[in-house]
Amino acid sequence: MKYLITGGAGFIGSNFIHYLFGKYPDCEIVNLDKLTYAGNLDNLKAYEGDLRYTFIHSDIANPKAVEEAMRDVDIVVNFAAESHVDRSILGPDEFIQTNVVGTQVLLDAAEKHKKRFHHISTDEVFGHIPLDEHYKFDEQTKFDPRSPYAASKAASDHLVSAYYNTYGLEATISNCSNNFGPYQNPEKFIPRAITNVLEGKPVPIYKPGNQIRDWLHVEDHCKAIDLVLQKGKAGETYCVGGQTSEISNKQVAMKILQIMGKDESMLKEVADRPGHDVKYAVDWSKLKKELGWAPQHSFEDWLSKTVEWYVKNESWWKPLKAGVEKFYFKLGR
Template sequence: MSRLLVTGGAGFIGSNFVHHVMEHSDDEVVVLDKMTYAGNAASLEGLPESRFTFVRGDICDRELVDRLVSGVDAVVHFAAESHNDNSLANPEPFITTNLYGTFALLEAVRKHDVRYHHISTDEVYGDLELDDPEKFHETTPYKPSSPYSASKAGSDLLVRAWARSFGVRATLSNCSNNYGPRQHVEKFIPRQITNVIDGIRPKLYGQGLNVRDWIHVDDHNAAVLLILERGEIGQTYLIGANGEQDNKTVIEKILTLMGQPADAYDHVNDRPGHDMRYAIDASRLREELGWEPTYKDFDAGLAATVEWYRANEGWWRPQKAAVEAKYAAQGQ
């Protein structure tokens, strides 16, 4: 049995990872989460107390991080400020959490010789043209567009440096856009779903031609656990499920799934510096580790996600009014 420290384990991807570990292993999990607006205690309900411990705290707290890392076999680092719009409004928390927080964890795992896996994003690579035949791969040069993606790029480079210079037993993964249960309603897919539930017309940035490579959160987390168990130390793995869809198509699919006219949405001002297209080449993950997504059909995964939000209104309802007020103030 292993004991894992999961940072950001009350957030969207992190909480789903904790549930995945509980269902697919005998590991014990310690969650460290600052419980900012993105953390939700309800996302961790129902976990077995014999294998699960929650600690409220900041990854920038060096003393706390050192104490927790000293008692585990591996760290899986999800904790991050991760919303592009928020990073444009105030970059400082992104620099503090994503850079200094990663540094604090790296120093702790170096001191205690603990296995470390770092969760990152495909946004560190910038974007692709709509007609570009290429996809992102492990050696694609970094070209971040926003304070968020720049801070994540910097954190990735810290991990690579600590692995090379200090022998930290680290792996990295850069994943495409996640969707699924327990995602904060400020994010694109749950915002549109919950708007339709509330009788509000969905909102589409610009013309909606921006393409994202969607992956269900359960498939992402299955890949992370596999990399943690079998990944080559020092290597980066890209995680993607060949789920490219433009934003306009995604909104129209949501509306159709929910019994509404496909054109029942409004265009709003585009995000500054909005990346045009992301696309992941996950060949290394598939060929070296044998990973395959369960949700190969985006439509099926999206339908399951719609049903989750319909069935779990008590989870997302407390967040909704504040999110819509913020977007309204921005004209979005």
């Protein structure tokens, strides 16, 4: 089997490449990545010179590059996306170009060459849930994006569905909750908290710290994607989440501090972002019922493993950290 992985140098994409080679050692992978700030070839050093692996430095919005990359593959998995809400607020243009136009270019090529297509999306397309409500997002939830990032992903989801309905493209979509784990850029909440503690810096929490997320370890996510590719039904959407109980961002930060032997004095409240969604919760019962998926470990176990990874891999995250903090300094956070 030969895969085209777009955005394969990013956090989730590179973890999926590691997963595929681990589970299917005879597979071949083409990785097409633009290498924005979020793409990092150090994530995939293990495959430099590996004949099973080909890297193409290009943009999914480049029709010629996409055409060449897709020609000989069997399956396309689209991870390529601009994905940071704060950055989408500062500059929506790149999000529209990559997440909407880029997806359309991929779909055109996939339809032309009759490829199996899977699109990675986010639960943020559904909007947010009031803190005092206890329902969860599922595959029937109406889209209500609240940031330029979420709106661009909602548009791309609609495009994928339209290509299935209009052209019969063998396509599926998965909407995942907040991922964490190895190789995640330290701009994100959990790795930023961990690396700040390692550097002796405060852990910033958006006020008032009661925001709730549904945390999904990236390895569990990779297994879910594989199951959708193997058993999923064309035209279907699958929600992927990791939590069985609610946990606030402040509680997550406290768990990290506890794991690392620190106390609450290292927390620092910072100004909230504009339009900050207060709560996400994902109902992943369809994925469990139809495909047999469930998280391998508890959130606490995965969080401990994630802390351990960042402790052992300072040489990976340290070069990225200065740029991250410069960005947040501009935001006053």
